[in-house]
Amino acid sequence: MSPTTPSRRSVPRALPVLALLAVCAVTACSGQDSPSAPPAATPAASAENAGAELHMIENDGHRLAFYVMRGDSSTIVLDSGGGESSSQWKDIVPRLHAATRATVITYDRAGLGKSDVVPGPWKVESAVGDLKAGLKQLGVTKDVILVSHSQGGEIANHLAQDNPEMLSGAVLVDANLPQFFTDEQIPRLVAAGRPAVDAAKKDPAKPENRQLIATAEGFAAAHRAFHEVTWPGSVPVTVIVSEKTPFDGSPVDARRWRDAAASFVQAAPNRKLVTAEGTSHDVPAERPDLVLQEIEDMFAAQH
Template sequence: MTKEMLIQISNCKLYAKLVGENKGKPTIVMDAGYGDDSKGWDSVISDVSMLSNVLIYDRAGLGKSESSSNSRTSRAIIKELKELLTEAKVEPPYILVGHSFGGVNLRLYTTEYPNEVCGLILLDSTPEDYRERFLPTMPKEFQQAYNKQFVSECNYDEFMESLKQLKQSKRNVDVPLIVLSAGEKAHYSEESQTLWNEMQKEISKISQKSEFIIAENSGHYIQNDEPKVVTSAIKTLINKI
């Protein structure tokens, strides 16, 4: 089954696609990285949809979705996602899968709407203390390029506000969690790569039922570099629920 939808929420229409054969398992909801639309999941969607129904969507202003007048912080984004799921009649509980900035959004979704989430998978998700702890360890050119990239979705201040919202939210989650860390990041020194993996491992501590996996041969887009690692993590999580 593949169902494409343009769903009216309070102030815009959001594009979503529901794929899969429902096997009585929770629906898997996937949120892509900064500036990425639902195509960011093309490399894994067919395999993941064999496990359960999967909903992928374009955040407001990306892909086939209209722009929203709301701010582009994580808190505003997850409210829109909640509206989308309600209007599309996709019933909870959900298994949430977030990449990079999508991981920030879905961690916040899990703490804001705990009764709707039964599992969480984070793919190289942005740590809440990224700016303070990680960015200063990188070369100046990297830092400048990082700061200039915020043009396709939320701006730099909104992104940092999202990390602050995550920090201020109740951090621990009471669901099974799998954290995947990219072990082969481009432009990272050995020291930076080690720190990155440490920070990813710290994220796994927000749940007492967590697993931490380093995708040794992956850059930031683990779903493209090692799609089987992602599918396998989702399968593992489904079996725990």
């Protein structure tokens, strides 16, 4: 399948296969430095981000929308799945803020929500750079708890490998993990996703189609490289895996998805595996209470 982006709206919109490649949700927490001149804040115009301040962050020639719900010194950052804007977390953010009293941050990746479109193929290095730039400009530089859904798992793994000092913990929600993207699995994904990519190219102006096309470009090479990424042993992590997986119709792929999660967790003693029973890939929408509980548990363990 060509690069896919799993998420509750992207899957029905494009194809379940797409959900596989873009698993992501991110939470960052606590201990940030205060910037001397933070980006200007305005009330978020959208009801989906009610109660949050909108900060337009500039990085590498484009602007990104970060939404900040102020709390105590700790911070939780939520990173959405592939093809999803920050609105994926609209029902979870206020509950998480009330339960932890932390500052909660969500954001729109390039080309989604209020963030600028960046032409060309989707590159995880650029996505990591955008997230780091936004957090730095908001004063978040350490003690981050990262919670990522779907494609966000790729951003989380790269960020953790290269900047372990930023993270105090993570929760990966049915996320893309390096162990899944083997030399045997990648061609299966490319083949499965090709019809959806071809259909998307007929209407490339649609945001979801644009994201799918961008993810598909260079997918095989990018995910061969992703397979070599290593999560640092110093960062504790909880992995939530969906029971049905993004591959409910393919027993082979579903087993490999679950095996990848188990292999990831078994690599270090400070990792925990949780199965979201009865769920499809869209765990945040179908089991928000479970996601909230695991984030709260990780947050409490680090404070």
